[in-house]
Amino acid sequence: MDAIAWSTAGPAIGASFVASMVEVVEAFTIVLAVATLRGWRPAISGTLAALAVLGLLIAALGPLIGQIPLYILQLVIGILLLLFGMGWLRKAILRAAGALPLHDEAAAFAAESAELAEQARRQHNSMNWIAGMAAFKAVLLEGLEVIFIVLAVGAGRGLLGAATLGAFAACVLVLAIGAIVRKPLSQVPENTLKFGVGVMLSAFGVFWTGEGLGIGWPGGDLVLFGLAGLFLATGLVMAGVLRRPRAEAVS
């Protein structure tokens, strides 16, 4: 891969890796809650069933993407990335400024455990079935986001392999750490990761939307780094500005 190819592949792998890590950590918390309550059998069954559905989805979507004209694909993916990435960036800025509470994996684990117990009591169904379905739903919903991220950062310029590599590495890393610690990964700096992902996906969104509209970016792929820098600087300034009135109000 030459220097220019790496300038696009690098951000694609990085964005896919970090974004997937956030999603896999969230799915892992729920799968772990299921395993803790009912053992690994329903947790693994639900996870494998969801991965099978996600695999079918990829198999169905993959050939379709090849049929879409490139500029339309870039425009649609660019707009979806702007909606998704700027949404993440907005939330991360608000969390960094203290306007929104931080996501807490330990609290999510406790809430999921309580919800599972309550559902079993209310519905009088087999607890293993409910637990398996909870794991299935968590992996399916978080996996959908991972698939979107991989398609979004990879499909616009034939980088699906690179983006998939990033997502796969994130899954392996989270599962490896999870297998060792066997508790919710609450030490993961989730908002910092989401801030970074929001910045990268927003930069990709502007880049692909522009390409789809026929805008020739000066510097080609390298403009991605400049776009990411602009979003990062704006996000950090906003977090600082919005945090100040809160700090002054407290003092």
Next chain:
Amino acid sequence: MNIIGDVFKELYSMFMADAALSGAILALVAAIAAVDGLGLDHRIGGAALIAGCLAIIVVVTAREARRRGGG
């Protein structure tokens, strides 16, 4: 558990979590596409897209922080 309903809810929240943010992004892209159709220099469209996105993130976060009683 309504899995299909949850899937659609998840997809909706992925892209339309904040109606003001989503509406502003779609309006910006539509405006740039319309102006681009007039045959102006593409660099103007690129600069407007970048400036517009940065302005949107500033306005929506400031508005949300104010709504939550912060700013």
